[in-house]
Amino acid sequence: MRSEAIKPAGVSDRAQRIGQRVERFVRDVVAPYERDPRRDSHGPTDALVHELRGLARAADVMTPHVLEDGTHLTQRETAYVLRMSGLSPLGPLACNTAAPDEGNMFLLSKVGSPLIRERFLRPLVSGQVRSAFFMTEPAAEGGAGSDPSMMKTSCRRDGNDWIVNGRKAFITGAAGAGVGIVMAKSDDGACMFLVELPHPAIRIERLLDTIDDSMPGGHAVVAIEDLRVPQEQMLGRSGKGFAYAQLRLAPARLSHCMRWLGACTRANEIATDYANRRQAFGKPLIEHEGVGFMLADNLIDLRQAELMIDWCADVLDAGANGIAESSMAKVAVSEALMRVADRCVQVMGGTGVSGDTIVEQVFREIRAFRIYDGPTEVHKWSLAKKIQRDWRRGSAA
Structure with a gap:
């Protein structure tokens, strides 16, 4: 079911x-590649990505959220476009x-110097290379995860x-990436550096086996040993890395929601088609209340997810940092889409857990998205702290 004829409220x-x-490109050109064998347990191969990007250039849909002058669509506009890209x-x-x-391009466009934008951002926007964001550290070593202040990686002048x-x-995507943003801590605080990859001082120790497999290059454990980076490749200023991470964080959380809303929209289309065609106990599955109600609940959750995304996008477009709002959106949307993906699997029974459709993959990807x-619990904890701070300010007033 194409949505081309439908113009959602607020979409320019x-x-x-x-x-x-x-949407036309993803449904007509990309979707047939979903059975392409050029993938491994860690994601699609770069050969497959390269071929698909060549087709995207020919269809004039390469990096569609970035305009010819280098500016970005608004967050509300991006929400619509990225949802369409996520249909597969x-x-x-x-x-x-x-x-x-997508998040790295946004960050470099906002903070990068002319040299960084020319040397690192331009190849990303053109789709010539992939990138990786080196922030998270091994939990067993007490490194940074949901709490970036625990960062162990160091940098010195x-x-x-x-x-x-x-x-x-x-x-994510370190294997095969051409651009890396490396986060480390100096005496001033957190810093970010741009590096060209592969680099002899950045060594992939292993690729983790994870539940998801939609990202080329998978998810890597990496050792950084005496990486030497010129001052001109520092992003912004020393000690401002956490602020830059926050600048990237809210839009990046939201764009995750946008893309996976598209994927769950398509999964629900597949489950709906199955329920209308499949006969059981003398009638189509859709006519059994248990199945019909699951699909009705899917429509409700999909619509609520869309509204939450649009609300958060409007907050960001108004100039707010959107950290609390993006936390709320991340929680609400990821949990709603998990319910949608789970119901799609359940409606389709054995077919839903097979590789015959993308429904099984979407289920796995959404589980990782949570x-x-x-994680949902970290965002709720952060929101609870904000509630307490706001209450204290109100009481003091």
Whole structure:
């Protein structure tokens, strides 16, 4: 069921035009590649990604959320376009709207110097290379995870260079990436550095076996040993890394929600088609109340997820930092989409847990989404702290 003829409230004409092109491309061109064998247990191969991106360029849907002058669509417009790209698990990779590249492009466009934008951002926007964001560290070593202040990776000044040492974990797409953003702690505080990959001082120790497999390069454990980075490749200023991470964080959380809303929309379409075609006990599955009610609940959850995304996008477009709002959206949307994906599997029975459709993969990806970019419980804890702070301010007044 195509949504091209439907213009959601608040979506601009330009976003609808771009979104329609993306939807046609993902449904007609990308979806048939979902059975392509060029993938391993850690994700699609770079050969497959390269081919898909060539098709995206030909269809004029490469990096559709970034305009020709380098500016980005508004968050509300991006929400519509990225949802269309997410209609297939391969769609964001083909259209260059996938994590971590999409969030990294946003960050570099806001903070990067002219040199960084030319040398590192331009190849990302064109889709010539992938990127990785080196922040999370091994939990067994007490490193940074949901609490970035625990960062162990260090950096120190050496003339006009910085020397970085540490270990990172769950680094999405590190294998095969061409651009890396490395986060480390100096005497001033957190710092970020841009590096070209592969680099002899950045060594992939192993690729983790995880429940999801939609990201090329998988998720890596990485050792950084005496990485020397010129001062000009520092992003912004020393000690401002946490502030830059927050700048990236809220939009990146939200764009995760956008893409996976598209995936669950498609999974629900597949489950709905199955329920209307499949006969059981003398009638279509859809006519059995237990099945029909699950699909009705899916529509409710999908609509609520869309409204939450649009609300948070409007907050960001208004100029707020959106940290609390993006936490609320991440929790509400990831939990709602988990329910949708689970019901799709249940409606389809044995077919739902097979690889015959993307429903099984979407279920696995959404389960990981409830953890990536902060588990539900961490976001709720952060919101509870905000509630307490606001209460104290109100009481003091």
